[in-house]
Amino acid sequence: MMNRSLFDLARKLKLEKASREFCDFREAHGYTAARRVMDETFADFPDVDHSFVREFQTAGFSARILELTLFAALREQGKELDRTSPAPDFVVRGDAPVAIEATTTNPPQGETAEAPDLAAAVRRLIPDDLEAAEAEFVFQIGKALRRKLEHRDAQGRAYWEQPHVEGVPFVLAVQSFHNPSALFHTTSPLATYLYGIRNFPTRDRHGSLVVKSQVVTEHRRKDKTIPSGLFAQPEAEHLAAVIFTNSATVSKFSRMGTERGYGPEDVVVARCGAMYDPDPNAALPVPFGYVVGDYGPEEHETFSEGFHVLHNPWARTPLAAGALDGFTDHRLLPDGRLLATIRHPDYFVSRTMIFQGEKALPLARLRVQQYLAGEAGRR
Numbered sequence: 033m034m035n036r037s038l039f040d041l042a043r044k045l046k047l048e049k050a051s052r053e054f055c056d057f058r059e060a061h062g063y064t065a066a067r068r069v070m071d072e073t074f075a076d077f078p079d080v081d082h083s084f085v086r087e088f089q090t091a092g093f094s095a096r097i098l099e100l101t102l103f104a105a106l107r108e109q110g111k112e113l114d115r116t117s118p119a120p121d122f123v124v125r126g127d128a129p130v131a132i133e134a135t136t137t138n139p140p141q142g143e144t145a146e147a148p149d150l151a152a153a154v155r156r157l158i159p160d161d162l163e164a165a166e167a168e169f170v171f172q173i174g175k176a177l178r179r180k181l182e183h184r185d186a187q188g189r190a191y192w193e194q195p196h197v198e199g200v201p202f203v204l205a206v207q208s209f210h211n212p213s214a215l216f217h218t219t220s221p222l223a224t225y226l227y228g229i230r231n232f233p234t235r236d237r238h239g240s241l242v243v244k245s246q247v248v249t250e251h252r253r254k255d256k257t258i259p260s261g262l263f264a265q266p267e268a269e270h271l272a273a274v275i276f277t278n279s280a281t282v283s284k285f286s287r288m289g290t291e292r293g294y295g296p297e298d299v300v301v302a303r304c305g306a307m308y309d310p311d312p313n314a315a316l317p318v319p320f321g322y323v324v325g326d327y328g329p330e331e332h333e334t335f336s337e338g339f340h341v342l343h344n345p346w347a348r349t350p351l352a353a354g355a356l357d358g359f360t361d362h363r364l365l366p367d368g369r370l371l372a373t374i375r376h377p378d379y380f381v382s383r384t385m386i387f388q389g390e391k392a393l394p395l396a397r398l399r400v401q402q403y404l405a406g407e408a409g410r411r
Contacts, residue, residue: 037071042086053093057282062299062386065289066282070097073104078115094209094281095136101280102134102205105335109358120191123200128355131197132275135180137172137210159213167253169217170225172210174251174258177274180204181267192270192349201272201349203341203356207280215278218380219340219362222276224248226342228261229368233315241313245368263344272347275359279338283384290324291332300324300392304403305382308374317380319407321400323393337376 039058041047047055057063077084077100088096099121106113106122114123120133159165181204184190192202208214224230229245236242248260262268283303290301301324306317339359343351361373387396 036074036085038074038085038088039067039071040085042089045086045089050089051091051093054089057093061296062388063282063286064299065292065295065301066285067289068294069285069289069292070100073100076107077103080115081118094207095134095138097282097285098136098205098207098277098280099134101277101284101335102132102275102339105339105358108335114196117194117196119185119194120197120202121205123197124355128352129200130203130272130351130355131192131194131200132203132205133180133191134205135176136206137169137176137208137214139210158216164253165213166217166221167251168210169208169214170221170251171253171256171258172208172214173206173222174225174262176206177204177262177271178267181271190270199349201347201351201355202270203273203275203351204271205275205277207277215281216381218278219276219342222274223342223362223370225251225260226263226274226344227364227370228264229364229370231368231370241315243369247368264346268344269346269348271344272349272351273341273343273356275339275341275356277339278381279379283382284333284335284338286386287324287384288333288335298388298390298392300387300396302385302387302396302400303382304385304400306380308378308380319404320379320382321403323396323400326397334376338379 041050050058057067074084079085084096084099102122103113106124112125114125117123120131122132122134124130124132180191185194191197192200208217220231228248230248231243231245234242234244250257250260259265263271286295287301287303289295290299295301302322303324304321305319307320309316309318336358340362341351341356341359342362343364345364358375360375360378363371363373365371385396385399387393387399389395
């Protein structure tokens with residue numbers, strides 16, 4: 033098989049027509065390791081309609097990274113993948129088949145040229161107005177999911193009606209890229225939108241954590257509203273689950289490439305953020321921070337980390353047990369609480385930092401120490 037690279041310009045595509053994100057990523061010394069892992073992954077990726085490279089280099093940069101990461105995650109779990117048809121994006125065969133179509137939320141048309149550069153985008157900035165940002169997130173995710181549910185091909189068939197996936201559970205995978213801070217959001221507001229139920233922590237008279245739930249009927253953004261509980265609505269009866277992630281980005285490939293020793297000697301990668309607290313009485317995440325490589329091989333990051341499956345309890349064709357068992361699993365309980373089965377370190381949100389130069393390693397370690405000390409002081 034001829035070696036392919038995502039970074040060789042697509043046929044008849046001039047560099048000035050490539051997106052700013054792609055060009056920044058293609059040239060950056062700090063992303064050397066990420067580019068190599070991407071190319072290694074893409075070498076085994078069946079490009080059914082021969083459009084992947086062009087879309088990756090132009091308007092579909094982030095969406096194609098989600099697709100590439102999802103492919104790598106399913107493959108590392110040993111799934112039997114069928115990529116002989118262009119839609120849906122992935123079909124898992126075997127004892128627990130599933131059809132998966134990937135989608136993203138995107139910036140409004142016309143704003144691409146003014147978008148921040150790649151370095152700014154991966155900082156995962158905390159929104160200035162958290163309430164407004166969450167409302168925007170829900171609206172954008174809802175629009176992306178409904179667009180796929182309403183899609184019909186030239187023959188008028190939905191994704192789940194394609195002959196090669198008839199009777200197979202249908203799943204949508206989604207990630208948000210509608211603004212630079214979109215990756216800040218986690219499964220919590222998405223779960224509220226999908227199930228129409230909001231979970232919130234309280235304490236009993238002994239100080240023990242108690243999770244309660246309340247029904248949510250709509251979501252409001254400025255003067256607009258959309259109904260909550262997508263899973264329970266008629267248009268979602270064929271939607272078995274939603275896969276969500278906020279970490280299928282260049283940063284994941286950068287960290288994993290650095291772990292494999294692909295990066296230049298003068299480049300060091302660090303990661304800081306908030307993660308799941310295993311204490312059953314904890315209501316808040318705990319801070320974490322590390323320099324990539326300052327640990328043993330058994331702690332290496334996987335492609336599956338960061339992916340969540342939210343099951344639709346009202347689906348006409350639900351997922352079989354074990355269909356997507358490599359991802360964190362979320363199921364609605366009869367009392368309205370959401371049960372999460374966590375199979376990996378569950379990092380809610382993080383920022384990946386790249387340091388370059390002779391003093392990159394001590395500087396990275398110092399930055400991690402400062403972050404953890406600062407978070408400890410706030411708790």
